[in-house]
Structures are given as structure tokens and as C-alpha cells.
Amino acid sequence: MIKLQPRREPSALMVYLSPVLAGLLTLITGAILFTALGYNPLTALHTFLIAPLQDSQGVSEWLVKASPILLCAIGLAVAYRANIWNIGAEGQLLMGALVGSAVALQFPDSESKAVLVLVLICGILAGMFWAGIAAYLKTQFNTNEILTTIMLNYIALNLLQYAVHGPLKDPEGYSFPESAAFSAGATLPTLMEDGRVHIGFGLALIAVLLVWFLVSKSFLGFQMKVMGMEAKAAKFAGYPEKRLTWLVLMISGGLAGLAGVCEVTGPIGQLIPNVSPGYGYAAIIVAFLGRLHPIGILAASLLMALIYMGGELAQIKLSTPAALTSLFQGMLLFYLLACDVLIRYRFIKTKPTTLSQGAN
Amino acid sequence: MRTFRVKQWLAALLTGASLTLASLGAQAEDPFKVGFIYVGPVGDNGWSYQHDLGRKAVEKNLGDKVKTTYIESVPEGADAERAITNLVKDGNKLIFTTSFGYMNPTAKVAKKYPDVTFMHATGYKQEKNLGTYIAKSFEGRYVAGFLAAKMTKSNTIGYIASFPIPEVIRDINAVQLALNRYNPKAKLKIVWVNTWFDPGKEADAANTLMDQGADVILQHTDSPAAMQAAERRGGVYGVGQDSDMSRFGEKAHLVSVVQNWEDYYTGVVKSVMDGTWKSGDFWGGMAEGVVTSNNFNPALSEELKAEATKIIDEIKGGYNPFTGPIKDQKGEVKVPEGSSMSIADLAKMDWYVEGVEGDIPK
Numbered sequence A: 001m002i003k004l005q006p007r008r009e010p011s012a013l014m015v016y017l018s019p020v021l022a023g024l025l026t027l028i029t030g031a032i033l034f035t036a037l038g039y040n041p042l043t044a045l046h047t048f049l050i051a052p053l054q055d056s057q058g059v060s061e062w063l064v065k066a067s068p069i070l071l072c073a074i075g076l077a078v079a080y081r082a083n084i085w086n087i088g089a090e091g092q093l094l095m096g097a098l099v100g101s102a103v104a105l106q107f108p109d110s111e112s113k114a115v116l117v118l119v120l121i122c123g124i125l126a127g128m129f130w131a132g133i134a135a136y137l138k139t140q141f142n143t144n145e146i147l148t149t150i151m152l153n154y155i156a157l158n159l160l161q162y163a164v165h166g167p168l169k170d171p172e173g174y175s176f177p178e179s180a181a182f183s184a185g186a187t188l189p190t191l192m193e194d195g196r197v198h199i200g201f202g203l204a205l206i207a208v209l210l211v212w213f214l215v216s217k218s219f220l221g222f223q224m225k226v227m228g229m230e231a232k233a234a235k236f237a238g239y240p241e242k243r244l245t246w247l248v249l250m251i252s253g254g255l256a257g258l259a260g261v262c263e264v265t266g267p268i269g270q271l272i273p274n275v276s277p278g279y280g281y282a283a284i285i286v287a288f289l290g291r292l293h294p295i296g297i298l299a300a301s302l303l304m305a306l307i308y309m310g311g312e313l314a315q316i317k318l319s320t321p322a323a324l325t326s327l328f329q330g331m332l333l334f335y336l337l338a339c340d341v342l343i344r345y346r347f348i349k350t351k352p353t354t355l356s357q358g359a360n
Numbered sequence B: 001m002r003t004f005r006v007k008q009w010l011a012a013l014l015t016g017a018s019l020t021l022a023s024l025g026a027q028a029e030d031p032f033k034v035g036f037i038y039v040g041p042v043g044d045n046g047w048s049y050q051h052d053l054g055r056k057a058v059e060k061n062l063g064d065k066v067k068t069t070y071i072e073s074v075p076e077g078a079d080a081e082r083a084i085t086n087l088v089k090d091g092n093k094l095i096f097t098t099s100f101g102y103m104n105p106t107a108k109v110a111k112k113y114p115d116v117t118f119m120h121a122t123g124y125k126q127e128k129n130l131g132t133y134i135a136k137s138f139e140g141r142y143v144a145g146f147l148a149a150k151m152t153k154s155n156t157i158g159y160i161a162s163f164p165i166p167e168v169i170r171d172i173n174a175v176q177l178a179l180n181r182y183n184p185k186a187k188l189k190i191v192w193v194n195t196w197f198d199p200g201k202e203a204d205a206a207n208t209l210m211d212q213g214a215d216v217i218l219q220h221t222d223s224p225a226a227m228q229a230a231e232r233r234g235g236v237y238g239v240g241q242d243s244d245m246s247r248f249g250e251k252a253h254l255v256s257v258v259q260n261w262e263d264y265y266t267g268v269v270k271s272v273m274d275g276t277w278k279s280g281d282f283w284g285g286m287a288e289g290v291v292t293s294n295n296f297n298p299a300l301s302e303e304l305k306a307e308a309t310k311i312i313d314e315i316k317g318g319y320n321p322f323t324g325p326i327k328d329q330k331g332e333v334k335v336p337e338g339s340s341m342s343i344a345d346l347a348k349m350d351w352y353v354e355g356v357e358g359d360i361p362k
Helices: A014-036 A039-048 A055-079 A091-103 A113-141 A145-163 A199-217 A217-227 A231-236 A241-268 A279-288 A294-318 A324-345 A355-359 B002-027 B045-065 B078-089 B099-110 B137-151 B166-182 B199-211 B225-233 B261-273 B302-316 B341-347
Strands: A004-005 A345-349 B034-036 B067-072 B094-097 B117-121 B131-134 B156-161 B187-192 B216-219 B237-244 B255-260 B281-284 B333-335
Touching: A014 A039, A014 A294, A014 A324, A014 B002, A039 A294, A055 A091, A055 A199, A055 A217, A055 A241, A055 A294, A055 B078, A091 A113, A091 A145, A091 A241, A091 A279, A113 A145, A113 A241, A199 A241, A199 A294, A199 B156, A217 A231, A217 A241, A231 A241, A241 A279, A241 B078, A279 A294, A279 A324, A294 A324, A294 B067, A294 B078, A324 A345, A324 B131, B034 B045, B034 B078, B034 B261, B045 B067, B045 B237, B045 B261, B067 B078, B078 B094, B078 B099, B094 B099, B094 B261, B099 B117, B099 B131, B137 B156, B137 B166, B137 B225, B137 B237, B137 B255, B137 B302, B156 B166, B156 B199, B166 B187, B166 B341, B199 B216, B199 B225, B216 B225, B225 B237, B281 B341
Parallel strands: B034 B067, B034 B094, B094 B117, B117 B131, B131 B281, B156 B187, B156 B216, B216 B237, B237 B255
Antiparallel strands: A004 A345
């Protein structure tokens, strides 16, 4: 029989090399896959990973795509480090988008960027409120936050659908489910003349720095880590468990809300039914891909965004099916988890214990 | 050694130059590139599948002169603008964006690239280089409504509706008009599922309607799930949407309201190639061959098929099902006898005709 046995001490080097190894294995399997499907593997990998970034517009689009994933993932990492399993970034993002839009639409002709500041703050608060419901249920009734946050995702989606088909619908829009376009005052400024990359990406970078400081340099971060590793130890040390639970959920909810409000005030420019193609869920993958470390998550979200864009470009240049993008992403995650398992555990052959051995 | 290097360098330079020249020369004969953006996978058996048949027909009809490219499953959010821009940057001179949610992204990209032609399905924003087009599916729906009126025994017709936009309201009204004219006893029961494509939800809606006694199910959603549910139940008819759904319900399939883009797309590509294309709002129905609803269930009686075919021929000949007298739910005459609704009025229809029960969801 083959069993997995924990290694006494996982190699420190391999822990850091594991994502690289997973990346390499994905590349190799990808190349084999492309060859099997009849594409030139080098051309295909080039199209997937290099071609999307060949001009400034491509880079701009790359950062646009990475921003919401990065914002959500960085917040999730804070919660996951404290052993709080917030699966609700998607719902928190949608609430940020919904409430931000509702506020933005109150100022249809505004030019003032003060409106934007108000809209962004409302978006963040909405995300925090949505995560706060799960925090309240968790701290008051010890409800499992995995379940509550997932359920809140569906409620948020349906609230958004209701709003965009009802009260926030553009009265001049032939009753199509879309809001009116936001005013100039409620639109995020772009960072480039010829691209869509907006200050939301700058805000995401600031969030990366702040979270890095929080988790690596502050006592609060240490408390969260202890709570995540051994809740009993945290209790014994007198760390405020409930307050920490609230705090991590507020941070991750607020950042997801910011991601949502940046989408509607940035690249979209209005409220629509499909604000997010699942950024809140992709962020879960990205948070783990990045080892729950802010810098790792930055790299992972950029990689994830690149694979999305590469998949699209491969459809154009090579006529590959869209499913290939999902396959590529799935492969990467699979290899990462496999590498992790093998770094922490090893295979051992166990001899079946028999009676005669026992008698020996 | 040194001279050898220079020679090598020169050779490389010359090869490069000649290749550049060759490629410049070849450009004159490069095929005309046409791009397509689909909201679903090309294998959805409905909406995107029909548009992709149109793309394939363009390739078949125009051969080497064109090259088509498509991107499938493009979300109707921030990603759409990038996907459309990428098609422009890839050299496509004509781009079809085939879902309503692409309207604003298409308009933004069209503004940026005035020398590229854009065609957006089901929208209402036109520019000099951005045209719109839509199928008059209500014509097919009217024929389906006629067959439903004649075939129902329970006098209860189920309708699975997606979103309360004018296109869907219009088609519900077309069915109700057919019921009013051919079987006033029949009642329409509507279920709103708030999705275009969700087989689980569509099947649930179909089952609910059948539980309430509906023996004909019409759908304005894209999956064949309702047809399959009707086939399983037995004794219930289903009406297919977008594509010919007879293969999903041998007994249940009454007729399908099919959208055919083959000839239209070929015509648009030709007109852009020869420079005669002009922006506008195209409504394609039975006369244009865009909508068909003549794949009747073979078990229907010959008289019924003949009667349905007669209605189809009348519509092809210019008959508009929205011809007065038409009253609204309150009994007020909206379209007087002898006149019929214009495209402009149909485009923003937001009221039910007499006979539909309930309110349009807000």
C-alpha cells in the first residue's frame, strides 16, 4: 500500500520553488497539449504568455484585468491567514458595484471628482457591510462563514439583478437591463492616454503594501497568524478572537467592495447585469497561488490575468476553443497543489501488517 | 573572421528586406478579415450556435476572399471592449458583436476606429461605422402561437420568458394576438426566469407550467431543456428557440422559431467589401429569410400545416401580425383597425396586448 506521510521538515527552498515548479510543469504539459491538438507548441505558448503584452495597450489591459482579482485576493489572504474562510468576495464585490452605482447615479451631470471619492467610499462600505453580516453571524452564533458567505453571494447577485432591471435601469434605455452611463465626475481617471488602466490599479498596489505591513510587521498581524495556526493558543494568549474575526472580514469585504466599485466606475462606466465574470472566485485561487503573501498574490493575479488574455488572443490567432483557457488555469492550480502535497508529504510503501508479523 | 561576420550580417539584412517587400506585395491580395464576438460557446445549440452557422456560411460563400475569426464566451462586462479591440488590432475590418450587452463596448471601440465597420445585434445605438440588426422573431412566434392555439386541449399555453425587454414583450404579444384570433379561450401563463441560458432553471419552469396544466410550452430562452422536459412528460408540445430543436423532442417538437444568419451575414460582408455598406437598423424577418418557422412536427394534420404555411406566406408577402385592431390590457385601442405598428414602435414595446394576464415585471 502507498501512503502519504508528513515530512518532518519541508524544505524551505522547495516551498518557494513550488510555484515556479508548478509553472514549469504547466508549460510542459501545455506544450504537449497544444502539440496533441495540432498547434505549434512554441507559437501557442508565445501567443498565450508573451503576445498579449507586446504593446502599451496590451499592458494597460493586463493591469485592468488584474486589478479586481488582486483587490479581492489580497483581502481574502488576510482572512485566510486568520483561518476565516471568506468565500464571499464575489458577493462583496457585487454589493460594492451595486451601492457605488446607486450613489453615482444620483449625480448625473457632475464633473467634480468629490463625487468619485464618495462613490468609492460607499462601495467599500457596502462590501464591508456584506462581509459584516457573515462576521456577525460567526461571532454571535458561531455560524460557519463558508456557508454564510456563499449564500450571501447569491443574495447579492439577485439584488444586483433586481436593481439593474428595476430602480437603477436607464429610463431612456428601451427597458434594457443597464443603468445610464455615469457622469464624468463619477468615473475613475485613467493612468494612460491610450489605455483603460485606471487608478484602481494604483489603489490595489497601495492595498498590497498596507496588507504586507499588516501581516508582516504589525502585532495585529501576528495575532491573526496565531489565531490562524492554533485558535486555542490565541485564546490562551488572550487575543480578542471576535474582534480579529470582525477585522479580517471587514478588510476582505472592503477590498472586494472596492474592486466592484472600481469595475463599474472604471472600465465599464455604468451598472450592468454582468459586472463580474467570477473575479471573487478566481481570487480564491489567486490567494493560494500567491501563498497568501501580498507579493506572491500580486504575481499570481498578474499571471491569472495574463492567462485570460492569452486565451482570448489564442482564439483570435490560432482559433483555439475558449475551453482551453479554463484548462490551462485548472492545470496550473492542479500542479501547484500537487507540488505542495509532495513538498509537505512523501510517499511511503507500507507493508501490510499480518498476523505472523505480529506474532514475531 | 571579421569579414565573415559582416557578410553574415549583410545576408541577414537582405533576407529581411526581401521578406518585408514580399509581405508588402502580398498585402494587396490579403483576404478581407471579419471578426465575430459570441456571448456563449459556439456549441450552445441556440443563439451563438446560429450566429456561428452564419460565420461559416460567409467563409463558404466567399472562399479565399475572406478570413473569419471568432471569440466565444466573451462576458458582457469589462472584457468585451478588450476582445473587440483585439479583433480590430488583428486586422479585422468588419466586426459582428452578437449580444445586447456588447452595445456600449462596441460603440466605444467604433468611435476609436472609424475605418472599421461594426455590426451590433439587437441594440439601438447607431454611428456612421456602427449598424444594428435584429431578427423579427415575433413573426415566427405568431405562427407558433397559431399552432399552439389549434393544438392545445387544456387551453393553457406556457411561456418561459427571459428578461422584460421589448423583444421579449413583443414576442409574448405576438403569441397572445394569435390566441385572440384563433382560440380566444386559450390562456397564456408566463414564467420569468431572468436568464437567457440556464438549462436547470428552464427545465424547472417548463415543469411548473406543465404542472399547472399547460400542454404547449413556448420559450424565449436558448437551451433545449424545456423541449426535453416536454418530451419526457409526454402529451405536451414544445416550441424551439433560435435553432431547429426538433432533435431534442421527436414527439414534443411542434415547431421552432429559427434565426438564420447565413445569407444576411454574407450580404453584409459583401457590401462592406465593395464599399456599398451603409449604417442603419436592419430588421430581418420571414421575407428576408432570417426567421423561419416551417419545421412542423410531421404528425400534424395536413390541413393545419397548410393553414400555418398560408400564414407564413402572408407574412412573407408583407402582413404584419401587429395589425389593428389591437387593444391593451385595459381594453384601450392602441392600434386602430387598418393600421399596423411601425418598427419604431415595436422597438420599444413596453405594454401587453389584451388577454395577457399579470403585469410586466419592473
